[in-house]
Amino acid sequence: MSERDWNDVLTCEEALARLNIKAATLYAYVSRGLIRATPAEDGRKRLYLRRDIERLAARKRGRPPTGAVAESTLRLGDPVLHSAITQVTPHGPRYRNRLAVDLANSGAAFESVVHLLATGVWQSGLAVWSPLATPPDVLRSLSVYEGRVVSGDIGALLGMVPFALAMQGRGTREIADGGAVQAARLMLQSMAGCIGFLGPEQAFCPRADNESIAGQILRAAGAAVTADTLRAINTALVVLADNELAPATFSARVAASTNADIFSCVAAAIGSHIGFSTGTGTEKVETLLLCEPWSELDSRVERVREYGASLFGFNHPLYPGGDPRADLMLQTAEHIAAQRDSAPAARKRARVTLAFLERMRRELDAHPGVSLGLVTLARALGMPDGSATAIWIVSRTAGWVAHVMEQRTQAFLLRPRAKYEMTLSAENSAGA
Known part of the structure; x- marks a missing residue:
């Protein structure tokens, strides 16, 4: 301009x-x-x-x-696709006419929300899925990274999981047999197990019998598994499960329109999600804003003033008055930090962070987005850095699967046209 x-x-x-x-x-x-x-x-x-x-x-x-x-x-404008999955409202996303924050506050299980998004059917009693074993060939491919995954690698590692699951003919069978829901469950528990690479074992953590996805995530990360911590992780999983046509979701739908299997569609979505301007917001929050030394946190006010929206996710353009999803995660983090049985260091760090974010809201009118809410919550729970990125991807996989299934029913190829413009160098070459 x-x-x-x-x-x-x-x-x-x-x-x-x-x-x-x-x-x-x-x-x-x-x-x-x-x-x-x-x-x-x-x-x-x-x-x-x-x-x-x-x-x-x-x-x-x-x-x-x-x-x-x-x-x-195509520039964050009016919707370009008809969808019955999620509506963005001032109160946060609404999943098939159910407000996400209301579902989280009611204690609805993430597993029930996955089923709602994918099928349109609400099953309030659905809390734990039947066991699904991650295939041995996938486990072997992941074992190469035991003890070698740092927080910044977790998004790429999770992106490998769907492609690995698509091999050995499983992707072809998913399309032929109509097994999208089972494939989604397998992906979710396999990706949740990869959080174990960040935890104390630094290895894949299989889901235990009668264990929820929230429980598997906490155990994999080496965090305490209590009624409060389970509800906290479940809250994050529920409110982040979908947000209409985010770039990664649109990528999943583009892949689905080509009749790609559901594993490949989710892999395409993850590749878009971990772009510098989207899903890596959690990593930037961890390394550039809410980072050591904590005594210098107040000196980073100018970073928020200058880069708050572009780097750290303040003031989401779809939620100009504040993101209800982030607010709920921050309230949950505050509740966790008030528990005496939580780790003292995690409690102190959470309280300092919450005070800083409240100051940014008050002084700069900077409303925290989901990256800030999720990092603050994960740290209050005593989870290692990188966990927030992983939780976001695991959660959003529910929405990606739902959009893939909906796009298949619409049966058309998503293929915009380009408006060709000759560059100056091309004009000079033509005249030479």
């Missing part, structure tokens, strides 16, 4: 009058990336790019060309 473009701006009042909308609608357009804004010179008001205002005004007057609509919708 050139400096000349930013010289052509409108005040809030002018933008509202031009679009004939309320202030809340304008702020929603900004949060979704449809209108770009910049602070005024006095720092107290915001100015809005005239080009964006005029584009939206034209859309309200009449239907613009199809290509222009499609191009704008």
Whole structure:
């Protein structure tokens, strides 16, 4: 965007009058990336790019060309796919008409939420799945990494699991036999077991009989398994299970539209999720913000002011008033930190972190996102760094599976067209 473009701006009042909308609608357009804004010179008001205002005004007057609509919708704009799975609301995601935070607060098992997302059927009594053995060939391929996985590697390691599960004909059979739900359960427990590479054993941790996914995660990480800690991990798993068409979810749907098996679709999603701008937010929080020395935490206020949204996930564009999922995880972390039987070091670190995040909210209007909430919760539970990344991927696999299954029923190939633009170098070459 050139400096000349930013010289052509409108005040809030002018933008509202031009679009004939309320202030809340304008702020929603900004949060979704449809209108770009910049602070005024006095720092107290915001100015809005005239080009964006005029584009939206034209859309309200009449239907613009199809290509222009499609191009704008791919930039955090209006939904481009019909879906009956998840709706983004100011109160957080709603799974098939059930608010995620309400499900978590009610104590609904993650396993029940997985079933709801994938099938549309609610089974409140579903708490533990029947045993599924991770195949021996997959275990052998993972054993190479025993004692060699650091926190920054866990996302890539989890990405290997679905591909390994697809081998030996299992991916082909999943499509032929319609075994997507069983395949999803196998993936989830196999990925949860990989958290053991971060734990004290530094090796794969198989699911025990009658053990929930939350219990397996805690045991693999070497954390205490109590009623409170089980509920805490279950809360994170439930609220993070899906968030509509996030980039990784869209990747899963693109793969599904090619009739790829469900293992390959989830692997594609994980590859997108661990991109620098998305799922690695937990790692950046661990290493750049909520890191040693804790005595210098207050000196990192400027990092939040400068990089809060881009690096650490403050002020999610879909939740401009604060992310209810993060708020619930932070409340859960506060509850865990208040328990006397939790580790003293973990309790102290959680209290310092919670105080710092509350200060950021108060002084900078910086609302914590799920990366911050999840890291804070995992550390309050005494889990090793990298656990937050792994929990997020395990949880979101539930949503990816649901979207894969829905995309299969829609039976069309997701293939946008490119608008070709000749570069200057290409023009020079053509004239040579």
